[in-house]
Structure formats: C-alpha cells, structure tokens
Amino acid sequence: MTTLTAEVVKPPEPTAPPAPRRRRRFNGRWVLPTWLALVILWLVAPIIVMAVYGFNDGNGKVVSTTWQGFTFKWYTNIFAYSDLTDALVNSITIALITTAIATVLGTLMGVALGRWRFRGAGSVNLLLFANIAAPEVVLGAALLSMFLTLGVPRGYLTIILAHVMFSVAFVVVTVRARMAGLDPALEEASRDLGAGAITTFFKVTLPVIKSGVFAGALLAFAMSIDDYIITSFNNGSTQTFPLWVWGARNRLAGSVPPQVNVMGTLIFVVGVLLAITGAISNRRKAA
C-alpha cells in the first residue's frame, strides 16, 4: 500500500530541458498584499465554517462535525427552539434600544467635545478613555456590585443600562472625530441668517457629521448584539442570543444546535448588507 502510493506520488521526469531561467529579482511588492489576503482568509474562515455547517444535515440536536449532506432543514426550522427565538428577539430589541439611546447621548457629547473647548472637557475625555480602556469583566462586575448592594433586580432593563454604558463612549469618539471636519463658520453663518440653535443643528451640523453618527450607531448596535461578558453579569434570568449559545454549549458538551449557525449567518448577512448600504448612501450624499 505504502509503496504503491509512493510510486503514484512520484513526480514525472521533466521531458523538456529546463527553460533558461532569467535571473529575476525577488518582487517584494506582492509580500504585503499576500499577507493581507491570508489574514483576511484567516479572519473569515470561522465565519465560512459557521455558514456552511448551517446547511449540514444531521439529527438536529447539535451540529455534526462530519458532513452529512446538504439541507435547508435548519433554515425552515429556524424557530424550533422557542427559548432560542426569545433570546434572539431580546438581543435584537436590546440592541435597537441601546443604539437609539447611545447614539443620541453620544452624538450630543461628541458634538460638544468636538465643537467647543470648555472647562471640564479634559475630565470628560478622561472618563471616556477610562470607560473604553476598562476591562469588560470589571465593568460587568462593578455594575453587578451596585445592583446587588441596592437590591436592584437584574433583567432586561439592567442589560440596556449596561449596554448603553459600554457603547456610548464609542459613539462619542466617532462623532467627535467627524466634528473635526466641520467648519465652524458654517454654523455661524446659519446662526447669522437667523436660524435657531436647534435648526442649525439639524440643518447644518447633522448633515455634515452624519456619516460619523451612522458609524457610531452601527458600532453601538454591533457591540450590544455581540456582548457576552458584561451581559452575563447583569442579565438575571433574561436570555440574549450569546448567553443562550453559551448555555447550550454547557448543556450539550461544547456543541450547539444547527439553528445557532443559521441565526449567526443571518445576523452576519444582515449586518454586512446594512453596513454596505449605509456606507454607499453616505458616499453618494457626500459626493
């Protein structure tokens, strides 16, 4: 057996004499693009695996590690686990509410910090920096300490409180960066022409910083729907999608039902499409 394979594998003798090789200089231009391509491949590999195994046939309790055949079963049975569906719905509604609150609060802060130099701005920036730099497990544990000490019941509401807390600073940062590209003269001109502060904000400031606000909102949504660590400290008995997956892993010895792959794939596709349409419409408006 081994000898046979060895013979087959043996490369055929080259018949033609080797072509005269020009001394080619090693072309370094392709090193970095190749590296980038490999890294992107590595980054998307688990996503592809997740998506592909969402089409893998099997008994449906857990995703089979071996390929059992192609099926749409899990897509048509996507809501087979009602508690998984509830968790997904919770994740989506929590993310939407979080995005709304964090985007409003963060945009206001970002506009103020990008527009004016005022006493205390430094300490506000430090607060934002500390919030971004603090480890998630510490943020989650600290909130839980407060809720435990004050006897606040944990659940849907506390998850939203926590999610706004960890995402608002990211909205501020993106909006503030965008404010740097806003010419203050535009706002002054608007005020000189008799527009009020609120009219000026909606007619002049917001259109200019809109792409920053959009990026911040997308970031807040992604962080909220994705979060496991901070949520796990403050969820009480409310389940979100990542928490349900974690629980399923613990029940099923490290595996998950195929519906998880399906939902993960759909979230991925919707998220990517949203981001692309947003980016394109921003670019078009800017042009």
Add this chain to the structure above:
Amino acid sequence: MRWRAFKARLAPYYLVLPGWLWLVIFFVVPLLFMLSVSTMTGNILDGFKQTWHLSTYVDAWNSYHTQIIRSLIYGLIATAVCLIIAYPIAYWIAFRGGRHKQVYLFLLLLPFFVSFVIRTQSWEFMLDDHGMVVGLLRTFGLVGSNFHILQTPVAVIGGLIYNFMPFTVLPIYVALERVDPALLEASSDLYANKASAFLRVIFPLSIPGVFAAVLLTFVPVASDYVNAQILGGGTNTTMVGTIIESQYLTNLDYPTAASLSFILMAVLLIGIFLYARLLGTEDAMEMAGA
C-alpha cells in the same frame, strides 16, 4: 446680551450632561460600590457586612496569583503576535491601499458581524480532535493520534489573537494614515533608503498608534475568559476573568470577586502607566480614542 453669551457658554455642558450622567451612574459609581463590596466580610447565607478589611485582597492574591500571572503572559504573547500580524497590514493599507482602503478595513472587521461567542465556538468546532484542522493534519500523517490543539494554551492564545487582532490594526492604521507621504519623498530626496526611511521616519510617527493598539488589545485579552472557557480546558488554562466570573455568579463570594477585579485593574493600570512612560507619548491617549 451678556445673558446670551452666558447661555452660549453653557451650551457644551447641556450637551455633555446626559451622557456624562449615564457614565457616572453606571460606570463610576458602580466602581465605588465594588470597592465597598471588596472590603466586606461574610458569606452569602449570613449576609455580607462592611468591615473595611483588606485581608480579602491578600487572600485573593495568594489564591489566584497563578491565574493573574497567566492572564498577563497570555496577554503579552497575544498582543505581540497581534502587532506582528497587524503592523504590515496597517502599513500596506495606509500607504498602498489606494482607493479601496475602506474596503480592506471593512474586510478586516467582518468577524465583528458574528457574535464573539459564536466566532470562538466556530474555532472550537474547527480545532476539535475530529474536526477539519486536526483531522487534516492526521490524514496527512503530520501529527500523531495523540495530538490535540483544543484545551491547550495554544488554542486559547490563538483564539485571543483571532478575536482581538482587528483592535490592533485600526489604531496603527489611523496613525500611519496621518503620516504625510511628502515626508517619505523628503527622506528619499535626502538619500535615505527604504529601510531607514521606515525606521527613522514612519515608525516613530506611528508609535502613538502602536501604543493605542497595545492598550486596546492587551486589556481585553488579559481580562478575557470566553476563549479560555471555550478553547481551553481544565485548570491549566484558566484566566483571571474566569475566576472573577465564577466567584461572582457561581460561588457568590462577592468580596473575593470584587478584590480580584481591583487587583486586575491595578495591575493593568500600572502596566499602562509604565508603558506610557517608556514610550513617552503624549497623544497616545488621544489615539486610543479619548
């Protein structure tokens, strides 16, 4: 008129106030509560009493310094590898990305459209003993049948690198993007070759970005426990985050968990300060987003 000027000067405060209050109430005040909890004594059945004992900190360090040190080592290794992966990419996109810079950045951020837990779960699936990676290696006879990746530090650190590498790319990219290409021309006009132009012009200008990248990578990596839980196994890959989580949510030993959180934060803060002093960068914090 003066009243209007006064009102105008208050405007930034009105705008900042709601978000600031949210952060103070749900970020700063909770830290104070946790500080208070960390000095309590008692147990969950009899209740915890505020005794201002600091002994919990000593006990927590004595019991769990292995996991704390392990977390720091994993953090250092993962951050170093992330830098090695990310810097060339950020460099190429910033200087050679052309019109498609945004597209490349978007591709690097694709993993963020899949939940963190599921991404890591997918790696477990791939690295499983019967999964595609180990299976493939075994089919080609590259490894023996007793070869595992899962439940080893390699799997945990690999997962950490995978999950946090995009955080390394972005700040370095932002710093490099700000470098004026005219500086490169100037350095080549002054007869610098490519290597010395990089080492003496570009790299120094990117240090604030590298600082921010290290911060944004090292802190979440060192305090993560999702990767250690899913890809690691047993007690030889446990990180400090796992201990904090289980003390809080399973063992209900709140003072120990709170002390560990502060020890973790103190260690990270000291590390950050030493590191900032070492690099001596003023605008590093700005690059990190503040």
